[in-house]
Amino acid sequence: MKKAGKDKIGTYPEKLVTARNPKSAVAEAYRAIRTNIEFSLFDKEVKTILFTSATQGEGKSVVSANIAVTMALGGKKTLIIDADLRNPTQHKIFNIGNNLGLTNMLINENLHPDEVIIAASTDNLFILPSGPLPPNPAELLNSQKMRGFIASLTNYSDIILVDAPPINVVTDAAILASYLDGTVLIAASGQVVKEQAAAAREQLNKVKANILGVVLNKTPANGSYSYNYYYGGDNS
Ligand SMILES: Nc1ncnc2c1ncn2[C@@H]1O[C@H](COP(=O)(O)OP(=O)(O)OP(=O)(O)O)[C@@H](O)[C@H]1O
Ligand SMILES: [Mg+2]
Structure with a gap:
């Protein structure tokens, strides 16, 4: 297991923001999201959670990274996987390298997960960056190898968060939603229109995704800052 060099708390x-300033209102909002997700998991075997959105740039990566930090701070052994194999950003958010990651793991028989998963300085927090961009992302995500790899990682952590591309744009997120245990939809207020959000839900319903809820992101609050809210999904 590699240790992330540059991500000591305070220099994240x-x-x-959840790691830099755990007492802030935003960190508090993330704790509320964590609690709501944990409630939605109550009594269910949900260990792998996909984060997606209808369109680009709604905040999937930033929100899933902060939820991962919040879960780890809450004592859960948490792994965040960057499965956006088209526009990966988790390595940038966590300020780590991306030479080795998920794609290497999928194409190289000899790699051990400990060689690609990075332990953050926050206890209980682990990051698997995307690795180099492949020519065939959907194919990789749909492979038996990927499914088996995710299944093997569930023995290794309490919860796995998976960051993915927007579902209305490419098929990758729908593929992941079909075999991950739950899906959280991020919806950026004022950015995504109702029809786009409805289309995203339809895509998810088509693959029988277990929609855990929706995070409403970028809501105008306290002037220029934005908070996140979470409410339960009903699969309708
Ligand atoms: N609540 C928020 N308040 C202000 N800015 C935000 C908020 N959430 C996300 N952003 C900003 O919006 C931009 C897009 O966020 P992010 O990269 O997380 O979106 P994404 O959905 O993962 O995008 P993509 O579809 O390209 O993967 C980033 O610059 C991010 O810092
Ligand atoms: Mg992203």
């Missing part, structure tokens, strides 16, 4: 990059 700006977007990881």
